[in-house]
Amino acid sequence: MAAARTFVSQQRLGRLLLYLVTAAVLVAVAFPAYWLVTTAFKYEVDTIVSPPIILPLRGTLRNFTDVLRVEHIGQFFLNSALIALVSTGLGVLLGSMAAYSLSKVYMAYRIRQVIMIWILIVRIFPPITTAIPYFVIIRGLNLSDTHVALILTHTAFTLPFVIWLMLGFFQDLPDAIDKAAIMDGCSLWQRFCQITLPLALPGIAVTAIFTFIYSWNEFLYASMLTSRTAKTLPVVIAGYMSDKFLRWGEMSALAAMMVVPVMIFAGLTQRYLVRGLTFGAVKE
Structure with missing residues:
Protein backbone atom coordinates (compact mmCIF):
# COMPACT_ATOMS: atom_id res chain seq x y z
CA MET A 1 0.00 0.00 0.00
CA PHE A 64 1.26 52.41 -36.65
CA THR A 65 0.04 55.67 -38.16
CA ASP A 66 3.62 56.93 -38.45
CA VAL A 67 4.62 53.75 -40.25
CA LEU A 68 1.69 53.95 -42.66
CA ARG A 69 2.62 57.54 -43.48
CA VAL A 70 6.11 56.57 -44.65
CA GLU A 71 6.56 57.43 -48.31
CA HIS A 72 6.05 54.44 -50.64
CA ILE A 73 5.33 52.08 -47.70
CA GLY A 74 2.58 50.43 -49.75
CA GLN A 75 5.04 49.74 -52.56
CA PHE A 76 7.49 48.21 -50.09
CA PHE A 77 4.76 45.88 -48.81
CA LEU A 78 3.95 44.83 -52.36
CA ASN A 79 7.64 44.33 -53.13
CA SER A 80 8.05 41.97 -50.17
CA ALA A 81 4.88 40.06 -51.01
CA LEU A 82 5.71 39.72 -54.72
CA ILE A 83 9.30 38.64 -54.14
CA ALA A 84 8.36 36.19 -51.37
CA LEU A 85 5.48 34.58 -53.32
CA VAL A 86 7.33 34.24 -56.62
CA SER A 87 10.57 32.97 -55.07
CA THR A 88 8.56 30.51 -52.94
CA GLY A 89 6.71 29.23 -55.98
CA LEU A 90 9.86 28.86 -58.06
CA GLY A 91 11.86 27.36 -55.21
CA VAL A 92 9.21 24.77 -54.34
CA LEU A 93 8.59 23.85 -57.99
CA LEU A 94 12.24 23.51 -59.03
CA GLY A 95 13.27 21.95 -55.73
CA SER A 96 10.45 19.40 -55.88
CA MET A 97 11.42 18.42 -59.41
CA ALA A 98 15.04 17.95 -58.36
CA ALA A 99 14.07 16.01 -55.23
CA TYR A 100 11.74 13.74 -57.21
CA SER A 101 14.51 13.00 -59.69
CA LEU A 102 16.92 12.11 -56.90
CA SER A 103 14.41 9.89 -55.11
CA LYS A 104 12.52 8.12 -57.91
CA VAL A 105 14.71 8.18 -61.02
CA TYR A 106 17.36 5.48 -61.33
CA MET A 107 20.83 6.89 -60.81
CA ALA A 108 24.15 5.39 -59.83
CA TYR A 109 24.59 5.42 -56.05
CA ARG A 110 27.87 7.36 -56.08
CA ILE A 111 26.55 9.96 -58.52
CA ARG A 112 23.46 10.45 -56.35
CA GLN A 113 25.59 10.84 -53.22
CA VAL A 114 27.91 13.34 -54.88
CA ILE A 115 24.95 15.45 -56.03
CA MET A 116 23.31 15.38 -52.60
CA ILE A 117 26.54 16.28 -50.81
CA TRP A 118 27.15 19.13 -53.26
CA ILE A 119 23.63 20.45 -52.62
CA LEU A 120 24.25 20.23 -48.87
CA ILE A 121 27.56 22.08 -49.17
CA VAL A 122 25.85 24.88 -51.08
CA ARG A 123 23.33 25.14 -48.25
CA ILE A 124 26.06 25.25 -45.59
CA PHE A 125 27.79 28.28 -47.10
CA PRO A 126 27.03 31.43 -45.06
CA PRO A 127 25.22 33.98 -47.25
CA ILE A 128 27.79 36.67 -46.41
CA THR A 129 30.52 34.68 -48.20
CA THR A 130 28.74 35.05 -51.55
CA ALA A 131 27.37 38.55 -51.03
CA ILE A 132 30.06 40.37 -53.01
CA PRO A 133 30.01 37.91 -55.97
CA TYR A 134 26.22 38.19 -56.11
CA PHE A 135 26.43 41.98 -56.07
CA VAL A 136 28.98 41.99 -58.92
CA ILE A 137 26.96 39.53 -61.00
CA ILE A 138 23.66 41.34 -60.49
CA ARG A 139 25.25 44.68 -61.34
CA GLY A 140 26.88 43.18 -64.43
CA LEU A 141 23.48 41.94 -65.60
CA ASN A 142 21.96 45.41 -65.03
CA LEU A 143 19.48 43.95 -62.54
CA SER A 144 20.34 46.16 -59.58
CA ASP A 145 17.30 47.39 -57.63
CA THR A 146 14.91 45.06 -59.46
CA HIS A 147 12.48 42.40 -58.28
CA VAL A 148 14.15 39.86 -60.56
CA ALA A 149 17.45 40.23 -58.73
CA LEU A 150 15.95 39.32 -55.35
CA ILE A 151 13.73 36.60 -56.79
CA LEU A 152 16.72 34.88 -58.40
CA THR A 153 18.80 35.27 -55.24
CA HIS A 154 16.14 33.97 -52.87
CA THR A 155 15.30 31.08 -55.17
CA ALA A 156 18.95 30.09 -55.42
CA PHE A 157 19.38 30.11 -51.64
CA THR A 158 16.17 28.21 -50.88
CA LEU A 159 16.68 25.48 -53.49
CA PRO A 160 19.07 23.31 -51.39
CA PHE A 161 16.72 23.51 -48.42
CA VAL A 162 13.68 22.62 -50.55
CA ILE A 163 15.49 19.72 -52.23
CA TRP A 164 16.60 18.13 -48.97
CA LEU A 165 13.22 18.61 -47.29
CA MET A 166 11.16 17.34 -50.22
CA LEU A 167 13.55 14.45 -50.74
CA GLY A 168 12.45 13.01 -47.41
CA PHE A 169 8.77 13.38 -48.29
CA PHE A 170 9.18 11.72 -51.69
CA GLN A 171 11.21 8.86 -50.26
CA ASP A 172 8.41 8.12 -47.79
CA LEU A 173 5.94 7.57 -50.63
CA PRO A 174 5.51 3.86 -51.48
CA ASP A 175 7.39 2.76 -54.58
CA ALA A 176 4.38 0.63 -55.53
CA ILE A 177 2.45 3.77 -56.47
CA ASP A 178 5.15 4.85 -58.89
CA LYS A 179 5.43 1.35 -60.36
CA ALA A 180 1.66 1.16 -60.84
CA ALA A 181 1.73 4.46 -62.71
CA ILE A 182 4.50 3.16 -64.95
CA MET A 183 2.43 0.05 -65.70
CA ASP A 184 -0.46 2.35 -66.69
CA GLY A 185 1.79 4.08 -69.20
CA CYS A 186 2.39 7.35 -67.34
CA SER A 187 5.45 9.33 -68.35
CA LEU A 188 7.90 10.74 -65.81
CA TRP A 189 6.27 14.16 -65.99
CA GLN A 190 2.76 12.68 -65.61
CA ARG A 191 3.84 10.65 -62.58
CA PHE A 192 5.33 13.76 -61.00
CA CYS A 193 2.43 16.15 -61.69
CA GLN A 194 -0.63 13.91 -61.45
CA ILE A 195 0.37 11.37 -58.81
CA THR A 196 3.36 12.36 -56.69
CA LEU A 197 2.62 16.07 -56.14
CA PRO A 198 -0.98 15.53 -54.91
CA LEU A 199 0.24 12.87 -52.48
CA ALA A 200 3.05 15.13 -51.26
CA LEU A 201 0.88 18.21 -50.68
CA PRO A 202 1.43 18.12 -46.88
CA GLY A 203 5.19 18.21 -47.42
CA ILE A 204 4.88 20.93 -50.03
CA ALA A 205 2.82 23.04 -47.61
CA VAL A 206 5.46 22.78 -44.87
CA THR A 207 8.27 23.51 -47.33
CA ALA A 208 6.40 26.48 -48.81
CA ILE A 209 5.85 28.04 -45.38
CA PHE A 210 9.52 27.82 -44.42
CA THR A 211 10.58 29.12 -47.83
CA PHE A 212 8.12 32.01 -47.68
CA ILE A 213 9.30 32.99 -44.20
CA TYR A 214 12.93 33.02 -45.34
CA SER A 215 12.20 35.22 -48.35
CA TRP A 216 9.84 37.49 -46.41
CA ASN A 217 12.43 38.15 -43.67
CA GLU A 218 15.63 38.15 -45.75
CA PHE A 219 17.68 41.28 -45.14
CA LEU A 220 21.29 40.88 -46.31
CA TYR A 221 20.75 40.68 -50.06
CA ALA A 222 17.71 42.95 -49.96
CA SER A 223 19.87 45.69 -48.46
CA MET A 224 22.70 45.12 -50.95
CA LEU A 225 20.80 44.63 -54.18
CA THR A 226 18.02 47.20 -53.78
CA SER A 227 17.79 50.91 -53.05
CA ARG A 228 14.19 52.07 -53.68
CA THR A 229 12.31 50.40 -56.53
CA ALA A 230 12.55 46.84 -55.14
CA LYS A 231 13.10 47.78 -51.49
CA THR A 232 11.57 45.33 -49.00
CA LEU A 233 10.20 45.69 -45.48
CA PRO A 234 13.24 44.34 -43.57
CA VAL A 235 15.31 47.11 -45.15
CA VAL A 236 12.68 49.65 -44.11
CA ILE A 237 12.86 48.40 -40.52
CA ALA A 238 16.63 48.76 -40.54
CA GLY A 239 16.15 52.40 -41.55
CA TYR A 240 14.75 53.13 -38.09
CA MET A 241 18.20 52.45 -36.60
CA SER A 242 21.13 54.82 -36.76
CA ASP A 243 23.99 56.08 -34.60
CA LYS A 244 21.78 58.96 -33.39
CA PHE A 245 18.39 57.34 -32.73
CA LEU A 246 16.62 54.02 -32.34
CA ARG A 247 12.87 54.19 -32.95
CA TRP A 248 11.63 51.16 -31.05
CA GLY A 249 7.96 52.01 -31.48
CA GLU A 250 7.97 52.30 -35.27
CA MET A 251 10.25 49.28 -35.65
CA SER A 252 7.97 47.14 -33.49
CA ALA A 253 4.83 48.38 -35.24
CA LEU A 254 6.16 47.52 -38.69
CA ALA A 255 7.51 44.17 -37.46
CA ALA A 256 4.10 43.34 -35.97
CA MET A 257 2.47 44.21 -39.30
CA MET A 258 4.96 41.96 -41.08
CA VAL A 259 3.78 38.98 -39.04
CA VAL A 260 0.23 39.22 -40.41
CA PRO A 261 0.94 38.02 -44.00
CA VAL A 262 2.95 35.07 -42.64
CA MET A 263 0.03 34.11 -40.41
CA ILE A 264 -2.36 34.40 -43.36
CA PHE A 265 -0.09 32.26 -45.55
CA ALA A 266 0.21 29.65 -42.79
CA GLY A 267 -3.56 29.71 -42.29
CA LEU A 268 -4.19 29.03 -45.97
CA THR A 269 -1.93 25.96 -45.81
CA GLN A 270 -3.08 24.82 -42.35
CA ARG A 271 -5.10 22.02 -43.90
CA TYR A 272 -1.88 20.26 -44.88
CA LEU A 273 0.49 21.70 -42.27
CA VAL A 274 -0.02 19.20 -39.42
CA ARG A 275 -0.08 16.27 -41.83
CA GLY A 276 3.15 17.52 -43.36
CA LEU A 277 4.93 17.86 -40.03
CA THR A 278 4.09 14.23 -39.16
CA PHE A 279 4.44 12.88 -42.70
CA GLY A 280 6.52 9.70 -42.68
CA ALA A 281 6.66 9.53 -38.88
CA VAL A 282 4.99 6.11 -38.87
CA LYS A 283 6.20 3.32 -41.11
CA GLU A 284 3.72 0.73 -42.26
Whole structure:
Protein backbone atom coordinates (compact mmCIF):
# COMPACT_ATOMS: atom_id res chain seq x y z
CA MET A 1 0.00 0.00 0.00
CA ALA A 2 2.80 2.38 0.90
CA ALA A 3 4.63 1.46 -2.28
CA ALA A 4 1.53 2.27 -4.34
CA ARG A 5 1.17 5.64 -2.67
CA THR A 6 4.86 6.38 -3.31
CA PHE A 7 4.43 5.45 -6.97
CA VAL A 8 1.38 7.72 -7.32
CA SER A 9 3.21 10.57 -5.60
CA GLN A 10 6.17 10.17 -7.94
CA GLN A 11 3.85 10.23 -10.94
CA ARG A 12 2.18 13.41 -9.73
CA LEU A 13 5.55 15.02 -9.02
CA GLY A 14 6.83 14.06 -12.47
CA ARG A 15 3.68 15.41 -14.11
CA LEU A 16 4.01 18.65 -12.13
CA LEU A 17 7.63 19.06 -13.19
CA LEU A 18 6.64 18.39 -16.80
CA TYR A 19 3.95 21.08 -16.62
CA LEU A 20 6.37 23.56 -15.06
CA VAL A 21 9.03 22.94 -17.71
CA THR A 22 6.42 23.20 -20.48
CA ALA A 23 5.11 26.47 -19.04
CA ALA A 24 8.66 27.88 -18.80
CA VAL A 25 9.39 26.94 -22.42
CA LEU A 26 6.11 28.49 -23.60
CA VAL A 27 6.87 31.71 -21.74
CA ALA A 28 10.38 31.84 -23.22
CA VAL A 29 9.00 31.30 -26.72
CA ALA A 30 6.01 33.63 -26.44
CA PHE A 31 7.66 36.50 -24.56
CA PRO A 32 9.50 38.00 -27.59
CA ALA A 33 6.22 38.13 -29.50
CA TYR A 34 4.48 39.69 -26.48
CA TRP A 35 7.27 42.26 -26.14
CA LEU A 36 7.08 43.11 -29.84
CA VAL A 37 3.33 43.71 -29.76
CA THR A 38 3.34 45.71 -26.52
CA THR A 39 6.25 47.86 -27.70
CA ALA A 40 4.34 48.62 -30.90
CA PHE A 41 1.59 50.23 -28.78
CA LYS A 42 3.84 52.07 -26.32
CA TYR A 43 4.54 55.78 -26.25
CA GLU A 44 8.08 56.70 -27.28
CA VAL A 45 9.06 57.64 -23.73
CA ASP A 46 7.87 54.24 -22.46
CA THR A 47 10.16 52.35 -24.85
CA ILE A 48 13.37 53.80 -23.42
CA VAL A 49 12.67 53.88 -19.68
CA SER A 50 14.74 51.83 -17.27
CA PRO A 51 13.71 49.43 -15.87
CA PRO A 52 11.54 48.49 -18.86
CA ILE A 53 7.76 48.42 -18.57
CA ILE A 54 6.70 44.77 -18.78
CA LEU A 55 2.97 45.39 -18.42
CA PRO A 56 2.08 48.74 -20.01
CA LEU A 57 -1.00 50.48 -18.62
CA ARG A 58 -1.41 52.90 -21.51
CA GLY A 59 -1.07 52.65 -25.26
CA THR A 60 -1.22 54.53 -28.54
CA LEU A 61 -1.69 53.84 -32.25
CA ARG A 62 0.71 56.58 -33.27
CA ASN A 63 3.51 54.14 -34.11
CA PHE A 64 1.26 52.41 -36.65
CA THR A 65 0.04 55.67 -38.16
CA ASP A 66 3.62 56.93 -38.45
CA VAL A 67 4.62 53.75 -40.25
CA LEU A 68 1.69 53.95 -42.66
CA ARG A 69 2.62 57.54 -43.48
CA VAL A 70 6.11 56.57 -44.65
CA GLU A 71 6.56 57.43 -48.31
CA HIS A 72 6.05 54.44 -50.64
CA ILE A 73 5.33 52.08 -47.70
CA GLY A 74 2.58 50.43 -49.75
CA GLN A 75 5.04 49.74 -52.56
CA PHE A 76 7.49 48.21 -50.09
CA PHE A 77 4.76 45.88 -48.81
CA LEU A 78 3.95 44.83 -52.36
CA ASN A 79 7.64 44.33 -53.13
CA SER A 80 8.05 41.97 -50.17
CA ALA A 81 4.88 40.06 -51.01
CA LEU A 82 5.71 39.72 -54.72
CA ILE A 83 9.30 38.64 -54.14
CA ALA A 84 8.36 36.19 -51.37
CA LEU A 85 5.48 34.58 -53.32
CA VAL A 86 7.33 34.24 -56.62
CA SER A 87 10.57 32.97 -55.07
CA THR A 88 8.56 30.51 -52.94
CA GLY A 89 6.71 29.23 -55.98
CA LEU A 90 9.86 28.86 -58.06
CA GLY A 91 11.86 27.36 -55.21
CA VAL A 92 9.21 24.77 -54.34
CA LEU A 93 8.59 23.85 -57.99
CA LEU A 94 12.24 23.51 -59.03
CA GLY A 95 13.27 21.95 -55.73
CA SER A 96 10.45 19.40 -55.88
CA MET A 97 11.42 18.42 -59.41
CA ALA A 98 15.04 17.95 -58.36
CA ALA A 99 14.07 16.01 -55.23
CA TYR A 100 11.74 13.74 -57.21
CA SER A 101 14.51 13.00 -59.69
CA LEU A 102 16.92 12.11 -56.90
CA SER A 103 14.41 9.89 -55.11
CA LYS A 104 12.52 8.12 -57.91
CA VAL A 105 14.71 8.18 -61.02
CA TYR A 106 17.36 5.48 -61.33
CA MET A 107 20.83 6.89 -60.81
CA ALA A 108 24.15 5.39 -59.83
CA TYR A 109 24.59 5.42 -56.05
CA ARG A 110 27.87 7.36 -56.08
CA ILE A 111 26.55 9.96 -58.52
CA ARG A 112 23.46 10.45 -56.35
CA GLN A 113 25.59 10.84 -53.22
CA VAL A 114 27.91 13.34 -54.88
CA ILE A 115 24.95 15.45 -56.03
CA MET A 116 23.31 15.38 -52.60
CA ILE A 117 26.54 16.28 -50.81
CA TRP A 118 27.15 19.13 -53.26
CA ILE A 119 23.63 20.45 -52.62
CA LEU A 120 24.25 20.23 -48.87
CA ILE A 121 27.56 22.08 -49.17
CA VAL A 122 25.85 24.88 -51.08
CA ARG A 123 23.33 25.14 -48.25
CA ILE A 124 26.06 25.25 -45.59
CA PHE A 125 27.79 28.28 -47.10
CA PRO A 126 27.03 31.43 -45.06
CA PRO A 127 25.22 33.98 -47.25
CA ILE A 128 27.79 36.67 -46.41
CA THR A 129 30.52 34.68 -48.20
CA THR A 130 28.74 35.05 -51.55
CA ALA A 131 27.37 38.55 -51.03
CA ILE A 132 30.06 40.37 -53.01
CA PRO A 133 30.01 37.91 -55.97
CA TYR A 134 26.22 38.19 -56.11
CA PHE A 135 26.43 41.98 -56.07
CA VAL A 136 28.98 41.99 -58.92
CA ILE A 137 26.96 39.53 -61.00
CA ILE A 138 23.66 41.34 -60.49
CA ARG A 139 25.25 44.68 -61.34
CA GLY A 140 26.88 43.18 -64.43
CA LEU A 141 23.48 41.94 -65.60
CA ASN A 142 21.96 45.41 -65.03
CA LEU A 143 19.48 43.95 -62.54
CA SER A 144 20.34 46.16 -59.58
CA ASP A 145 17.30 47.39 -57.63
CA THR A 146 14.91 45.06 -59.46
CA HIS A 147 12.48 42.40 -58.28
CA VAL A 148 14.15 39.86 -60.56
CA ALA A 149 17.45 40.23 -58.73
CA LEU A 150 15.95 39.32 -55.35
CA ILE A 151 13.73 36.60 -56.79
CA LEU A 152 16.72 34.88 -58.40
CA THR A 153 18.80 35.27 -55.24
CA HIS A 154 16.14 33.97 -52.87
CA THR A 155 15.30 31.08 -55.17
CA ALA A 156 18.95 30.09 -55.42
CA PHE A 157 19.38 30.11 -51.64
CA THR A 158 16.17 28.21 -50.88
CA LEU A 159 16.68 25.48 -53.49
CA PRO A 160 19.07 23.31 -51.39
CA PHE A 161 16.72 23.51 -48.42
CA VAL A 162 13.68 22.62 -50.55
CA ILE A 163 15.49 19.72 -52.23
CA TRP A 164 16.60 18.13 -48.97
CA LEU A 165 13.22 18.61 -47.29
CA MET A 166 11.16 17.34 -50.22
CA LEU A 167 13.55 14.45 -50.74
CA GLY A 168 12.45 13.01 -47.41
CA PHE A 169 8.77 13.38 -48.29
CA PHE A 170 9.18 11.72 -51.69
CA GLN A 171 11.21 8.86 -50.26
CA ASP A 172 8.41 8.12 -47.79
CA LEU A 173 5.94 7.57 -50.63
CA PRO A 174 5.51 3.86 -51.48
CA ASP A 175 7.39 2.76 -54.58
CA ALA A 176 4.38 0.63 -55.53
CA ILE A 177 2.45 3.77 -56.47
CA ASP A 178 5.15 4.85 -58.89
CA LYS A 179 5.43 1.35 -60.36
CA ALA A 180 1.66 1.16 -60.84
CA ALA A 181 1.73 4.46 -62.71
CA ILE A 182 4.50 3.16 -64.95
CA MET A 183 2.43 0.05 -65.70
CA ASP A 184 -0.46 2.35 -66.69
CA GLY A 185 1.79 4.08 -69.20
CA CYS A 186 2.39 7.35 -67.34
CA SER A 187 5.45 9.33 -68.35
CA LEU A 188 7.90 10.74 -65.81
CA TRP A 189 6.27 14.16 -65.99
CA GLN A 190 2.76 12.68 -65.61
CA ARG A 191 3.84 10.65 -62.58
CA PHE A 192 5.33 13.76 -61.00
CA CYS A 193 2.43 16.15 -61.69
CA GLN A 194 -0.63 13.91 -61.45
CA ILE A 195 0.37 11.37 -58.81
CA THR A 196 3.36 12.36 -56.69
CA LEU A 197 2.62 16.07 -56.14
CA PRO A 198 -0.98 15.53 -54.91
CA LEU A 199 0.24 12.87 -52.48
CA ALA A 200 3.05 15.13 -51.26
CA LEU A 201 0.88 18.21 -50.68
CA PRO A 202 1.43 18.12 -46.88
CA GLY A 203 5.19 18.21 -47.42
CA ILE A 204 4.88 20.93 -50.03
CA ALA A 205 2.82 23.04 -47.61
CA VAL A 206 5.46 22.78 -44.87
CA THR A 207 8.27 23.51 -47.33
CA ALA A 208 6.40 26.48 -48.81
CA ILE A 209 5.85 28.04 -45.38
CA PHE A 210 9.52 27.82 -44.42
CA THR A 211 10.58 29.12 -47.83
CA PHE A 212 8.12 32.01 -47.68
CA ILE A 213 9.30 32.99 -44.20
CA TYR A 214 12.93 33.02 -45.34
CA SER A 215 12.20 35.22 -48.35
CA TRP A 216 9.84 37.49 -46.41
CA ASN A 217 12.43 38.15 -43.67
CA GLU A 218 15.63 38.15 -45.75
CA PHE A 219 17.68 41.28 -45.14
CA LEU A 220 21.29 40.88 -46.31
CA TYR A 221 20.75 40.68 -50.06
CA ALA A 222 17.71 42.95 -49.96
CA SER A 223 19.87 45.69 -48.46
CA MET A 224 22.70 45.12 -50.95
CA LEU A 225 20.80 44.63 -54.18
CA THR A 226 18.02 47.20 -53.78
CA SER A 227 17.79 50.91 -53.05
CA ARG A 228 14.19 52.07 -53.68
CA THR A 229 12.31 50.40 -56.53
CA ALA A 230 12.55 46.84 -55.14
CA LYS A 231 13.10 47.78 -51.49
CA THR A 232 11.57 45.33 -49.00
CA LEU A 233 10.20 45.69 -45.48
CA PRO A 234 13.24 44.34 -43.57
CA VAL A 235 15.31 47.11 -45.15
CA VAL A 236 12.68 49.65 -44.11
CA ILE A 237 12.86 48.40 -40.52
CA ALA A 238 16.63 48.76 -40.54
CA GLY A 239 16.15 52.40 -41.55
CA TYR A 240 14.75 53.13 -38.09
CA MET A 241 18.20 52.45 -36.60
CA SER A 242 21.13 54.82 -36.76
CA ASP A 243 23.99 56.08 -34.60
CA LYS A 244 21.78 58.96 -33.39
CA PHE A 245 18.39 57.34 -32.73
CA LEU A 246 16.62 54.02 -32.34
CA ARG A 247 12.87 54.19 -32.95
CA TRP A 248 11.63 51.16 -31.05
CA GLY A 249 7.96 52.01 -31.48
CA GLU A 250 7.97 52.30 -35.27
CA MET A 251 10.25 49.28 -35.65
CA SER A 252 7.97 47.14 -33.49
CA ALA A 253 4.83 48.38 -35.24
CA LEU A 254 6.16 47.52 -38.69
CA ALA A 255 7.51 44.17 -37.46
CA ALA A 256 4.10 43.34 -35.97
CA MET A 257 2.47 44.21 -39.30
CA MET A 258 4.96 41.96 -41.08
CA VAL A 259 3.78 38.98 -39.04
CA VAL A 260 0.23 39.22 -40.41
CA PRO A 261 0.94 38.02 -44.00
CA VAL A 262 2.95 35.07 -42.64
CA MET A 263 0.03 34.11 -40.41
CA ILE A 264 -2.36 34.40 -43.36
CA PHE A 265 -0.09 32.26 -45.55
CA ALA A 266 0.21 29.65 -42.79
CA GLY A 267 -3.56 29.71 -42.29
CA LEU A 268 -4.19 29.03 -45.97
CA THR A 269 -1.93 25.96 -45.81
CA GLN A 270 -3.08 24.82 -42.35
CA ARG A 271 -5.10 22.02 -43.90
CA TYR A 272 -1.88 20.26 -44.88
CA LEU A 273 0.49 21.70 -42.27
CA VAL A 274 -0.02 19.20 -39.42
CA ARG A 275 -0.08 16.27 -41.83
CA GLY A 276 3.15 17.52 -43.36
CA LEU A 277 4.93 17.86 -40.03
CA THR A 278 4.09 14.23 -39.16
CA PHE A 279 4.44 12.88 -42.70
CA GLY A 280 6.52 9.70 -42.68
CA ALA A 281 6.66 9.53 -38.88
CA VAL A 282 4.99 6.11 -38.87
CA LYS A 283 6.20 3.32 -41.11
CA GLU A 284 3.72 0.73 -42.26
